[in-house]
Amino acid sequence: MKKEEYNVLGMMSGTSLDGLDMAYCRFWQDEGQWKYEIKKATTTPYSDEQKNKLTTAITLDPMDLFKMHHRYGEWLGKTAKEFLDTHKLKVDFISSHGHTIHHRPEEGYTFQAGDGAELAKHSGQTVICDYRTEDVKHGGQGAPLVPIGDRLLLSEYDYCLNLGGISNISFEKKGKRIAYDIGIANMLLNPLAQKDGLEFDRDGALARQGRLNEGLYEALNNLEYYSLPWPKSTGYEWFAKEVWPLVESYDDTPENLLHTAVHHIAEQIAKAINQQPTVNSQLLVTGGGAKNSFLIEIIQQKLGSSCKVLVPDAKLIDFKEALVFALMGVLKMEGGVNVLSTVTGSNGDLSSGVLFI
DSSP, rough: OOOSSSEEEEEEOOOTTOOOEEEEEEEEEEEEEEEEEEEEEEEEEEOOHHHHHHGGGGGGOHHHHHHHHHHHHHHHHHHHHHHHHHOOOSEEEEEEOEEEEEEGGGEEEEEEEEEEEHHHHTSSSSSEOSSSHHHHHHHOOOOOOOOHHHHOOOSSSSEEEEEEEEEEEEEEETTTTEEEEEEEHHHHHHHHHHHTTTTTTTGHHHHHHHHOOOHHHHHTTTTTGGGSOOSOOOOHIIIIIIIIHHHHSSSOOOHHHHHHHHHHHHHHHHHHHHHHTTTTTEEEEEEEGOOOOOHHHHHHHGGGGEEEEEEEOOOHHHHHHHHHHHHHHHHHHTTOOOOOOHHHOOOOOBBBOEOOO
């Protein structure tokens, strides 16, 4: 099915657990190039109970996880319907990422909660979801998926960096799109801020006050994941097993731990970019971490003058991933490629996603 224009509701829930991002997007082509407009967008924050359920879902037995999957899908559907009805919006379909509970591509599986049938039933709309499973089945990492949007919608930038719970990067190299998860980001910063009674470290203000813990900085930089070749991806399991226990083993102030974490995150980002040609290049930064002015300063400091860090308007910062999942739905509807094998490491490009009508 091909149309001149698509109106799609993209839905995304990330590892940082800020809430459910919803972006009502318009897509069209101009001289063979995809164009977009984010017409209306909002984030529905998670309640403390929802955060706890999503965080602990990784420990659930199969039956309880199945029930949670359905209930969360029902909530997604009702939340989408309320958003569309409130703003009197008409969509061609909803494209939903869901919320990642298990991501173990090395063992052959990945699982995003948010049942598509329940979402379709309670929203009253056609739904496309479950974009990662098929790629894992074909030998891929199932992640990252956003680079298809970087290539088709944001090609004017040399590098696209997303700072969510995890930091990931995307760029072109010899005509191929390369992308992978660099490492940790807000998944570490937020719980460190919570040690000081804050939900998150606004503008990196606490981190700015701290001093570098050199022992922790060195230990974080020496984590095995950072030495692995791409394609690679990571998630909460790695954080819970490798990162958080390491940080917890150092007795220091929240300010010093945050300061050290920011320098570590920036160091790994600069290392990833500096492995590529970076003369007069531009780095677009989106995701919640783009609002952390101290983190952005340290990234620019470590990159030097060879690469300029650019932070876009708030809509693109907050809703880029929801935008790209909306685009992935459009590409699926058109039978086009929406998952790149050069990014995920699978045995071929895919038109991924499951349709519920």
